[in-house]
Amino acid sequence: MTAQYRLDATFAALADPTRRAMVERLARGDATVNELAAPFAMTLPGISKHLKVLEQCGLISRTRNAQFRPCHLERAALDSAVGWIEENRRIWTERFEKLDRHLRDIQSTDQTRGDDDRG
Amino acid sequence: MADAADELVYTRVFDAPRELVFRCLIEPEHLTHFWGPAGVSTPLETIKVDARPGGVFETMMVNDADGSQYPVRAVFVEVTEPERLVWTEPDSGVTTTSTLRDLGDSRTEVRIHQVNVPAEYRSPEAQAGFRTSLDRFAAYLAKLG
Numbered sequence: 001m002t003a004q005y006r007l008d009a010t011f012a013a014l015a016d017p018t019r020r021a022m023v024e025r026l027a028r029g030d031a032t033v034n035e036l037a038a039p040f041a042m043t044l045p046g047i048s049k050h051l052k053v054l055e056q057c058g059l060i061s062r063t064r065n066a067q068f069r070p071c072h073l074e075r076a077a078l079d080s081a082v083g084w085i086e087e088n089r090r091i092w093t094e095r096f097e098k099l100d101r102h103l104r105d106i107q108s109t110d111q112t113r114g115d116d117d118r119g
Numbered sequence: 120m121a122d123a124a125d126e127l128v129y130t131r132v133f134d135a136p137r138e139l140v141f142r143c144l145i146e147p148e149h150l151t152h153f154w155g156p157a158g159v160s161t162p163l164e165t166i167k168v169d170a171r172p173g174g175v176f177e178t179m180m181v182n183d184a185d186g187s188q189y190p191v192r193a194v195f196v197e198v199t200e201p202e203r204l205v206w207t208e209p210d211s212g213v214t215t216t217s218t219l220r221d222l223g224d225s226r227t228e229v230r231i232h233q234v235n236v237p238a239e240y241r242s243p244e245a246q247a248g249f250r251t252s253l254d255r256f257a258a259y260l261a262k263l264g
Contacts, residue, residue, distance in 0.1 A: 085127065091156045092129040092231055098153035099143060103135040106149075 009057035010081045018042070019050050026060060026073035036071060127233040137221040140229060141201035144217060145170040155180045159189075170198045176206050 013019055022036050037047040051071060054060045058077040062069045133140055143149040147166035154161040165179030176193040196214070197205040207214040213233060220228040 094156035095153055096131040102152040103133055
């Protein structure tokens with residue numbers, strides 16, 4: 001899975017309220033499927049489907065050999081999603097700052113030059 | 120609780136008429152002045168803009184300190200002068216909508232709305248989830264643990 005595809009999959013996974021609740025629960029510590037299912041009025045196969053989505057994008061991992069296969073939150077995957085959002089916000093904030101200055105510059109020039117560049 | 124903000128939204132009011140702000144968003148001679156964030160340039164010769172649906176929107180941001188390059192390829196989906204621009208980045212699936220609102224008095228509000236999830240993932244359920252604001256959720260998640 002490429003990094004970008006994984007990031008897309010991460011955002012898609014987090015778009016669902018049930019899966020977000022599971023991620024929040026796992027942020028407090030590992031949990032079994034039964035423990036994760038407890039707060040939800042949902043069948044175990046339904047819960048498993050959500051867990052599979054979280055597992056596929058790398059947000060959680062499950063121990064292969066233990067009988068109850070506890071789920072574990074992979075913080076690096078979460079951090080990369082959060083990092084992407086923060087970086088994106090920074091880019092647009094700084095871009096807007098520069099655009100603001102640029103608009104001031106060209107408008108003060110326009111006044112002395114007239115409308116000759118308006119096509 | 121959550122307002123109507125979906126996904127990532129950035130809004131800013133500029134002291135300039137809407138037509139001028141719109142031109143800044145589609146003309147390389149303007150884009151080169153502001154497209155890169157702080158410490159990053161976007162050389163004029165790297166900017167390609169064909170402002171019509173299906174037309175290219177390509178930029179190359181260059182880090183002033185170490186010269187590293189960040190090429191971004193996008194394609195316009197909608198160009199409605201002077202109020203709306205939509206482009207999508209095929210490599211990442213990010214779609215960006217810019218909406219320009221004339222506030223009168225030569226002021227313009229620019230609203231950038233980004234959907235960073237490919238359409239095939241966006242079930243009605245997922246869209247409802249995103250309306251709780253992914254941006255705020257990220258801030259919350261960053262605090263966990």
